[in-house]
Amino acid sequence: MAEQDRSIQSPPTIYDVARAAGVSIASVSRVLNGNRNPRQETRERVLRAVADLGFVPDGAARALSARLKEVVGVVFRRVPWQLTSEGSFAEEDESLQFTDVINRGIEVAAQRQGYNLLVGSVGVDDQDAHRRIMTMARKSDGLILHDRAVHPSRLAQIARQVPVVTLAGIASPVTANVRGDNGAGMTELARHLLLDHGYPTIAYLAGHADSPDNLARREALAREAARARALFADGPRWQGNYYAAGGARVIALLLADKMPLPRAIACANDQTAIGVLHALSRHGIDVPGEVAVTGFDDIPVARHLHPRLTTVRQPIQELGATAFDVLRSMIGSRDRAGREIVLPTTLVLRESCGCTAGGRQ
Amino acid sequence: MAEQDRSIQSPPTIYDVARAAGVSIASVSRVLNGNRNPRQETRERVLRAVADLGFVPDGAARALSARLKEVVGVVFRRVPWQLTSEGSFAEEDESLQFTDVINRGIEVAAQRQGYNLLVGSVGVDDQDAHRRIMTMARKSDGLILHDRAVHPSRLAQIARQVPVVTLAGIASPVTANVRGDNGAGMTELARHLLLDHGYPTIAYLAGHADSPDNLARREALAREAARARALFADGPRWQGNYYAAGGARVIALLLADKMPLPRAIACANDQTAIGVLHALSRHGIDVPGEVAVTGFDDIPVARHLHPRLTTVRQPIQELGATAFDVLRSMIGSRDRAGREIVLPTTLVLRESCGCTAGGRQ
DNA sequence: CTGAAAGCGCTTACAG
DNA sequence: CTGAAAGCGCTTACAG
Numbered sequence: 001m002a003e004q005d006r007s008i009q010s011p012p013t014i015y016d017v018a019r020a021a022g023v024s025i026a027s028v029s030r031v032l033n034g035n036r037n038p039r040q041e042t043r044e045r046v047l048r049a050v051a052d053l054g055f056v057p058d059g060a061a062r063a064l065s066a067r068l069k070e071v072v073g074v075v076f077r078r079v080p081w082q083l084t085s086e087g088s089f090a091e092e093d094e095s096l097q098f099t100d101v102i103n104r105g106i107e108v109a110a111q112r113q114g115y116n117l118l119v120g121s122v123g124v125d126d127q128d129a130h131r132r133i134m135t136m137a138r139k140s141d142g143l144i145l146h147d148r149a150v151h152p153s154r155l156a157q158i159a160r161q162v163p164v165v166t167l168a169g170i171a172s173p174v175t176a177n178v179r180g181d182n183g184a185g186m187t188e189l190a191r192h193l194l195l196d197h198g199y200p201t202i203a204y205l206a207g208h209a210d211s212p213d214n215l216a217r218r219e220a221l222a223r224e225a226a227r228a229r230a231l232f233a234d235g236p237r238w239q240g241n242y243y244a245a246g247g248a249r250v251i252a253l254l255l256a257d258k259m260p261l262p263r264a265i266a267c268a269n270d271q272t273a274i275g276v277l278h279a280l281s282r283h284g285i286d287v288p289g290e291v292a293v294t295g296f297d298d299i300p301v302a303r304h305l306h307p308r309l310t311t312v313r314q315p316i317q318e319l320g321a322t323a324f325d326v327l328r329s330m331i332g333s334r335d336r337a338g339r340e341i342v343l344p345t346t347l348v349l350r351e352s353c354g355c356t357a358g359g360r361q
Numbered sequence: 362m363a364e365q366d367r368s369i370q371s372p373p374t375i376y377d378v379a380r381a382a383g384v385s386i387a388s389v390s391r392v393l394n395g396n397r398n399p400r401q402e403t404r405e406r407v408l409r410a411v412a413d414l415g416f417v418p419d420g421a422a423r424a425l426s427a428r429l430k431e432v433v434g435v436v437f438r439r440v441p442w443q444l445t446s447e448g449s450f451a452e453e454d455e456s457l458q459f460t461d462v463i464n465r466g467i468e469v470a471a472q473r474q475g476y477n478l479l480v481g482s483v484g485v486d487d488q489d490a491h492r493r494i495m496t497m498a499r500k501s502d503g504l505i506l507h508d509r510a511v512h513p514s515r516l517a518q519i520a521r522q523v524p525v526v527t528l529a530g531i532a533s534p535v536t537a538n539v540r541g542d543n544g545a546g547m548t549e550l551a552r553h554l555l556l557d558h559g560y561p562t563i564a565y566l567a568g569h570a571d572s573p574d575n576l577a578r579r580e581a582l583a584r585e586a587a588r589a590r591a592l593f594a595d596g597p598r599w600q601g602n603y604y605a606a607g608g609a610r611v612i613a614l615l616l617a618d619k620m621p622l623p624r625a626i627a628c629a630n631d632q633t634a635i636g637v638l639h640a641l642s643r644h645g646i647d648v649p650g651e652v653a654v655t656g657f658d659d660i661p662v663a664r665h666l667h668p669r670l671t672t673v674r675q676p677i678q679e680l681g682a683t684a685f686d687v688l689r690s691m692i693g694s695r696d697r698a699g700r701e702i703v704l705p706t707t708l709v710l711r712e713s714c715g716c717t718a719g720g721r722q
Numbered sequence: 723c724t725g726a727a728a729g730c731g732c733t734t735a736c737a738g
Numbered sequence: 739c740t741g742a743a744a745g746c747g748c749t750t751a752c753a754g
Contacts, residue, residue: 009521011499011521011522013746013747013748014747014748014749015747023724023725024724024725024726025725025747025748025749026724026725026726026727026749026750027723027724027725029748029749029750030723030724030749030750033749036723036724037723038723038724039723039724042723042724054518054521054522056495056496056498056499056522057499057747057748058425058499058746058747058748059421059424059430059496059499059500059501060420060421060422060424060425060430060500060746060747060748061421061425061730061746061747061748061749062747062748062749063420063421063730063748064419064421064422064425064729064730064731064732064746064747064748064749065729065730065747065748065749065750066730066748066749066750067730067749069420069421069500070500071479071500073477078469100461103480104482107480107481107482108439108482111481111482111493114496116434116479116480116481116496116497116500117479117480117481118432118477118478118479119464119468119477119478119480120468120472120477120478121465121468121469121472132472134417135417135420135475135477136477137417138372138417138418138419138420139420139421139430139431139432139477140420157415160370160372160415161372161415161417274665301662301665304635304662304665304666305665306667374730374731374732375731375732375733376731384740384741385740385741385742386731386732386733386741387733387734387740387741387742387743388739388740388741390732390733390734391733391734391739391740394733397739397740398739399739399740400739400740403739403740418731418732419730419731419732421730421731421732422730422731422732422733422746423731423732423733424732424746425730425731425732425733425745425746425747425748426731426732426733426734426745426746427732427733427734427746428733428746723754724753724754725752725753725754726752726753726754727750727751727752727753728749728750728751728752729748729749729750729751730747730748730749730750731746732745732746733744733745733746734743734744734745734746735743735744735745736741736742736743736744737740737741737742737743738739738740738741738742
């Protein structure tokens, strides 16, 4: 087996380059990192040796020495299998979109600064989750945690290892948070449904109870409904879980129990709305004719749904890019911890609220 | 500024643990890595100190010492902005799905082995791409390269740094490749369109010319069309680019030039089919009544399209998981290089080919 | 401008 | 079973 191992040429080290160039490893390092302008001749010899040998510095050695890995970790919550195998919603269908678009935003911003993304997912009842996140923390210069990837009680412990930015969470003394403006977004949507369309009854199909986004959206809707003197429905019967299957189940149970449906249903997010749309269509209920349905997020698929989904657009990529920028500013000095960064949302009127393709209504 | 820096408690090191436990750093390491069964008492003292201090080993130091990073790099191609800003196809809409589902598969498989994913994207005319990929290579134990992330001529150079597995590429002496069975998949789809539906004319709306997947799919379709004595259309007018905008543009130009449309259009992938569906619908052409349209991949959104898209399902997550497994087996000993792993595909009949919801046709 | 040397924080033969 | 020491491959004061 020794022979086999020997067949793997291990890449050249800085010592190989130094030898080939006839200089010290310090000079090689300086040329490569552009420090303390080496002499022209030194530079050329080093560069030639680097090219000849195909030298690229080892990341681990650089990281250890420079105390900077140029890696940020991103942790998100994997979709529990049982949620997705029920109904017609395939596993990949779920949650993919919002998370992945955010990650794309993080990656683009990171790339610009020479950072790479280390991604890891955790399951819901993942005994090992905390340990794995700690390991990721020590493979990175900082961590970005998606909604509910980590229980708030664990945050302080993680933040002791590296700077932490949460997404759609709540800022803490040791972590910063980035989120969309749920209050303004839902208020605008609610007024459109209640005032522009004049719907007399409205329900909030909730997301996870422990999600700050969910709470804020519910509160804004409830407030606006009260102000418009509309009937507001929520509570256990309206409890979803941010997934399509959850939205579909709520509708199915309501109909099975012969409960009357409100004139409008504001879903906690777009995924939930997808499930609601499917369940309603399966029962032959017309959207928006009989029931208006709206989402939140404006994930890419929203415009492809039938009817096309009215929703509140979050600047998803920017959410990710901002999270990276904030984290970056915390690396080395954590003076941004505790901050709450709120990005603006936009009401996107399509068809599912009762508007027509052309304009309102 | 020194004060500010001091306010960042840097995490405890193995020396801190050793001191607290009253043992050597070697013993701490042994307890943590489960080697050479330390004595019960030693173990307990170390474990207590680890817990008290909240010690987690630094990844870079571990990697340097153990010569293993437990990180695999994944490189994919970013969508060029100009392709997406034309037409109604938003940036996030594109290419996201296939790539992200594969990455999910890689991540899940990696997680099981204690590995994390380091992701990086490259633009099309990204001058810096090669350097960035080399940097990623040296931050990982191996690299998985998505379709066209890297020009084949660069492969050998990268493979000298770390093991490399390509996705939807071609195996080389120094790299392994994982792909779906394009030939079998497209053959089955072609026969369904040509024989079951009996369409007399059919076109192939191509993907990137330099993509092996594209070539194999085209070839299978051309062969089956010839065997069925159907008219086969392809060539420059039918050149797409794997994106929705590309498919839409082909249709728009064809119609602008008053060219007759074939009875069936087999698209290189699902994204292309999305664009074709939109363009056709915009011109009031009925699918599948006037023109049948099919995709390839079965990305999650395919079932949400109208009409629901008939396509060839690739086991997308498995493609990713397999790529990881192969790469893993190459780390330490590259004896799997040169292998070509082909995963089976499945024909998924929905509506866009002319079948009805219930069964065929 | 350049080199010798220390040090980053671990793992792992090597002795005992 | 345990510890002292070497070494992983870099960067960066420190001298010269």
